[in-house]
Amino acid sequence: MHLHAIHGGLALEGHKAASAAGGLRACPPPPRLVLALRQHAGLPARPVVAVGERVARGQVLALPEGSGAPVHAPLAARVLAIEDRPLPGQGAPAVPHLVLEPTGSAEAALLAPLPDDAAPGALRTRIAEAGLVGLGGAGFPTAGKLDAARELVIINGAECEPWISCDDALLRAHAGEVLRGARLLARAAGARRVLLAVEDDMREALAACRAAAAEDGGDIEVVAVPARYPAGGERQLIQALTGREVPRGGLPRDLGIVVFNVGTARAAWRAVALGEPLVERVVTVTGPGVAQPGNFLVPLGTPVSHLVELAGGYTPLARRLLLGGPMMGTALAHDDFPIGKTQHCVLVLGERDLRPATEDMPCIRCGDCASACPARLLPQQLLWQARADRLDDAREQGLPDCIECGCCDLACPSHIPLTETFRRAKGALLARDADAADAAAAKARFEARQQRLEREAAEREARLAARKAAAASPEAVAAALERARARRAAQQNPDEPA
Ligand code: SF4
Ligand code: SF4
Known part of the structure; x- marks a missing residue:
């Protein structure tokens, strides 16, 4: 496929190898889960459970206000508190959070799986009730991006920030689920064409995607895009793949295009085929400030401190803690913040990675x-x-x-x-x-x-x-x-x- 040049950007030194090497690792339940009721663009969700109540994995904990998304229990747990806490980032507002104590029970309250040939409207309803939002970082409720017919669905596996390798790990482990989710999203959007973009330096992920695409009939085109920052930006990716520019002040929908992250595609498949709401995501924990960088499949609400422990704890080099990558991440004052739907990386940088003041x-x-x-x-x-x-x-x-x-x-x-x-x-x-x-x-x-x-x-x-x-x-x-x-x-x- 012919790729179009994008303006600007930078060739940044890659640091993905350390976290990508170990594949996708499980995350044991933390002692507490903390769920922000605003993990999406829009208003905070409204809690529908009470303090002291026991909840099953997948149970609805909060319902959306307006165009938001519901929040579900990542594990069977007891509700310990509903309290205001600040969101990550300097000056970020405080919003209601649910504090849960996992009980260790396997009790689950999943939705009924939908058949393969479910109608587009049923798929959109399922995606909304499963609480799906863009897992690439923006957090727009996914159902809202499916509200009108599109010509082209782009699945974005071009994670362009140095250090972050969660999409790479996800594609290597679950390329088939991502492709099946991509097909469902295309059907829900009425799109005839699906492209899956993966950075050309993610070789194993590319091979896994191409093998899965060939096995599934080859209707999804897997495209390798140059690993140049920020190739994974929505507008930049659209331009690279189609040569078309999203108009200033406009949205991809103005071109009949919709872009979803690979994690969102997998979550869509799980919501439809397994009836599983969005209760987990892949997170990269990396940087010279942690002993054993890696990628973890994490129950939402897991505190950053728990993930740092899983990654072997802090090293003497640790100087700065970020949620996200070095270019667009948010500096954290402490590691008590929980992982939400849009958080894909915990990065602990050392002195020499910081720009001199x-x-x-x-x-x-x-x-x-x-x-x-x-x-x-x-x-x-x-x-x-x-x-x-x-x-x-x-x-x-x-x-x-x-x-x-x-x-x-x-x-x-x-x-x-x-x-x-x-x-x-x-x-x-x-x-x-x-x-x-x-x-x-x-x-x-x-x-x-x-x-x-x-x-x-x-x-x-x-x-x-x-x-x-x-x-x-x-x-x-x-x-x-x-x-x-x-x-x-x-x-x-x-x-x-x-
Ligand atoms: S000095 Fe900095 S802000 Fe001014 S034109 Fe050069 S790069 Fe831009
Ligand atoms: S931060 Fe904004 S102004 Fe600066 S290069 Fe990126 S898009 Fe352009």
């Missing part, structure tokens, strides 16, 4: 950031607009299309923290948009109330006018006289009917 210098307008930007943005211009609080101008220039990949930071000779500036500016834009939406909703409510009050007043006036008009007519006067006569007669002869 240097003072940023003035922009010299070299343009290296623009050359490196895979979203074809002009980071130096966005920087100026963000620092001047000219957010509308920055929006015009494509700020919302910044994928926060960090390429511009690495390219910048002046060590300007461009990505962090853009992340904050995007947050400010979102907050401002939310405030504007709130204000518009309040104005609409006020106007609707005013209109209702005016309508009611007009109706009252009309009724009064009608009564006055009726009272003034000869028939009304005659009727009133007749009523008065009847009342008088009744008072004089109380025993006779009036």
Whole structure:
């Protein structure tokens, strides 16, 4: 298949070998599971269990509000608490979490498996009730991406950050399940064509996928894409595979394309064929700061500290703990945070992996950031607009299309923290948009109330006018006289009917 060039990006030194070597390892149940009720884009889910209740594996614990996703019990357990805890990341909000104590029981409450030929609507319903969200990191509820027909489904196995190898491990162990899930997702989306993209340096995974695809009839095309960061970005992958660009401010759906991570595809197959909700995922635990890096199949809600123990514990080199890769990951202040649906890597970096803290210098307008930007943005211009609080101008220039990949930071000779500036500016834009939406909703409510009050007043006036008009007519006067006569007669002869 002919691949198209993508703009920018960087060839980063790979560090996947250490974690990829051991294959996919099991994770024994931790003493506690902690489940955030917001593991997806949208509002937190609403708990439907009580503290003290015993729950079976797969049982619904919380139901979605709006377009979110339900949360299920990863193991049979007892509910210990429902409490607010902060999400990972500096300044991240606190949201309700469920704290569970696994009981060791094998009790499960799975859904009834669906037949192979289930209708697309039934597949979409199953994917929604199984709590599937994008496991690649964005966390969009999967059912929401299947709400309209698409021409092409792309299954994304191009994990491009150095150190992360969870997709590699998953494909080597379960390529057949991923392909079957890809076929189900394509059927649910009404797509005729499915491409599975895998990085060209994931040789064993590529071979496993090609063997599984050939065995299953060869209807899914397995494509090797160059291992260049960030080839696994949704827009970059679409461009590399189809030569088409997602329009600025648009979505892949505008091109009739939908992209799912390989883990999401496998989860879709398990939800349909086995009736298993999303209760586990593969996580890479790696870096020079852990003794035995590896990939683990992890019950959701497992604390990071448990995974670090499984990976042999911290080494003396450990300096920084990240959830995610070195380019787009979130620094953690401690290892008590749990693994959620979108967390694919625990990375413990050493001193020499950290960028030296240097003072940023003035922009010299070299343009290296623009050359490196895979979203074809002009980071130096966005920087100026963000620092001047000219957010509308920055929006015009494509700020919302910044994928926060960090390429511009690495390219910048002046060590300007461009990505962090853009992340904050995007947050400010979102907050401002939310405030504007709130204000518009309040104005609409006020106007609707005013209109209702005016309508009611007009109706009252009309009724009064009608009564006055009726009272003034000869028939009304005659009727009133007749009523008065009847009342008088009744008072004089109380025993006779009036
Ligand atoms: S962080 Fe944003 S601006 Fe910088 S290179 Fe990536 S997409 Fe471009
Ligand atoms: S790379 Fe840095 S110094 Fe060069 S133009 Fe971009 S922001 Fe300015």
